[in-house]
Amino acid sequence: MKASDTSAETGVNAIVQVRGLSKTYDNGHQALKNIDLDIREGEILALLGPNGAGKTTLISIICGLVNASGGTVLVGGYDHVKQYRKSRELIGLVPQELALGAFELVENTVALSRGLFGKSKNPEFIQQLLENLSLGDKATSPVNRLSGGMKRRVLIAKALSHEPRVLFLDEPTAGVDVELRKDMWAVIDELRADGVTIILTTHYIEEAEAIADRVGVINAGEILVIEDKQVLMDKLGKKQLVIELREAIKTIPAELEEFNLQLCEVGNTLTYTYDIRAERTGITRLLNDVQNAGLTLKDISTSQSSLEDIFVNLVKADA
Numbered sequence: 001m002k003a004s005d006t007s008a009e010t011g012v013n014a015i016v017q018v019r020g021l022s023k024t025y026d027n028g029h030q031a032l033k034n035i036d037l038d039i040r041e042g043e044i045l046a047l048l049g050p051n052g053a054g055k056t057t058l059i060s061i062i063c064g065l066v067n068a069s070g071g072t073v074l075v076g077g078y079d080h081v082k083q084y085r086k087s088r089e090l091i092g093l094v095p096q097e098l099a100l101g102a103f104e105l106v107e108n109t110v111a112l113s114r115g116l117f118g119k120s121k122n123p124e125f126i127q128q129l130l131e132n133l134s135l136g137d138k139a140t141s142p143v144n145r146l147s148g149g150m151k152r153r154v155l156i157a158k159a160l161s162h163e164p165r166v167l168f169l170d171e172p173t174a175g176v177d178v179e180l181r182k183d184m185w186a187v188i189d190e191l192r193a194d195g196v197t198i199i200l201t202t203h204y205i206e207e208a209e210a211i212a213d214r215v216g217v218i219n220a221g222e223i224l225v226i227e228d229k230q231v232l233m234d235k236l237g238k239k240q241l242v243i244e245l246r247e248a249i250k251t252i253p254a255e256l257e258e259f260n261l262q263l264c265e266v267g268n269t270l271t272y273t274y275d276i277r278a279e280r281t282g283i284t285r286l287l288n289d290v291q292n293a294g295l296t297l298k299d300i301s302t303s304q305s306s307l308e309d310i311f312v313n314l315v316k317a318d319a
């Protein structure tokens with residue numbers, strides 16, 4: 001797929017503009033290949049990709065933590081290398097790894113982060129920030145007494161301490177339970193309502209589905225596709241019903257033609273692909289028609305296209 005097919009639009013409303021970005025690590029591994037990306041002001045963009053896809057590398061370069069091998073990044077119009085301070089000031093980063101000083105008090109660690117950006121002290125702002133993240137009553141707790149989920153919130157507070165316009169969240173919900181994940185989504189939603197542009201990476205399709213406006217799929221250092229969520233989910237949201245027959249058949253009976261079934265080589269399974277989001281999946285009718293066609297079911301099962309399948313399909317289409 002050519003870069004022009006993916007994301008780089010006119011860049012008019014792009015708060016972050018990435019052009020031709022590449023990264024080859026010292027060991028020769030090419031982690032990013034010619035990435036073009038426009039992040040729109042005010043959006044929630046989810047970058048979906050498997051381990052090693054290059055998500056953290058991309059974010060780290062935009063935030064100025066890792067040097068690119070080629071290409072340019074503008075944040076709010078400022079070059080991320082030549083105008084590092086200006087560019088970095090606009091960015092908040094919640095890193096993938098939980099890295100917090102153990103004994104520091106919550107409010108101190110957040111205030112310190114603000115200070116690092118040369119912003120004037122503002123205890124009221126910090127207190128409000130902690131409250132917005134449901135950490136109001138933890139302000140004077142040592143960080144090491146907090147649960148993992150609360151520590152993540154502290155990381156978000158730190159990332160927001162200097163009032164950035166763009167917030168990068170690198171796998172904010174990896175390894176957290178369902179309830180906390182939903183809390184995190186609510187927090188992210190509120191931040192967006194405050195006008196913060198949000199980019200998060202995730203392995204979870206349902207996470208992208210729950211909160212993103214746009215979804216980018218990244219694999220092996222390339223952005224394979226980037227689209228409005230609904231469009232992408234419609235494309236990816238395929239599910240399969242596998243019907244195992246008691247007796248093998250040679251051809252699909254004519255009365256089942258409309259279902260576009262696939263018959264396996266052995267002739268004992270029929271696979272029906274349908275859209276999860278469709279109001280009517282056609283399954284009931286299919287099962288009826290299968291019986292009416294004189295076929296006897298042995299077993300049925302469903303499978304949903306996993307992220308893995310989706311990547312395989314995207315990569316195939318890419319070749």
Ligand SMILES: Nc1ncnc2c1ncn2[C@@H]1O[C@H](COP(=O)(O)OP(=O)(O)OP(=O)(O)O)[C@@H](O)[C@H]1O
Nearest residue numbers: 025027029031049050051052053054055056057058
């Ligand atoms: N410092 C480094 N030196 C060499 N290779 C690296 C370095 N950091 C990352 N890589 C490699 O670059 C590729 C992309 O890594 P990256 O951390 O960006 O992926 P990711 O999409 O964030 O993965 P994950 O979902 O596991 O966090 C991987 O193959 C990784 O092994």
Ligand SMILES: [Mg+2]
Nearest residue numbers: 055056096170
């Ligand atoms: Mg990562």
